[in-house]
Amino acid sequence: MTDRQIIHGRLQEAALKITDNFCYSCYKVVEGQYCPDCRTDDFMRHLSGVGVEYGTEWVIEHLLTTRLTPVDGEEMFEELLDECYPEVKIGEIVYSVSQVLKKMDPLYFQMGASENLQHLADDGVLYEYGGEYYQMSDLEEMLDNIESA
Ligand SMILES: [Zn+2]
Secondary structure, three states, rough: OOOHHHHHHHHHHHHHHHHHEOOOOOOOOOOOOOOOOOOOOOEEHHHHHHHHOOOOHHHHHHHHHHHOOOHHHHHHHHHHHHHHHOOOOEEOOOHHHHHHHHHHOOHHHHHHHHHHHHHHOOOOOOEEEEOOOEEHHHHHHHHHHHHHH
8 A cells, every 4th residue: 555545545534424325215313333224234424513424535625724724835845955955146136046937937947836736745744635735744744633633
């Protein structure tokens, strides 16, 4: 299993933990593995105050979007550029490389920013979900809190 699969597994467990079993036929929250009335084990997930749906993906999305803040990919790329390259002097005025690149070649800048995010996700520093990138350390802290609750 890759780190990404392990984290996704933990997210699924967390999604199950913060939700209740919900029997659609009887339309109620159910304790235990089977519905005491109709004996089904095919439950929807019920998240108090949010809703009822099948599956855990919507719960995972809710966890990530309400408890974490996605990183700002452009800002991260700016910092990376300005750490790697010295400032540029044009005439008497000094510019940071990120400023110059953003102005001179915005398309290249955007591509660089998204490649940087992808690279950090491949390295396990960030976690990509639904087109947003989250700090893995924030995500693990959130999971630790849910798991130990
Ligand atoms: Zn039932």
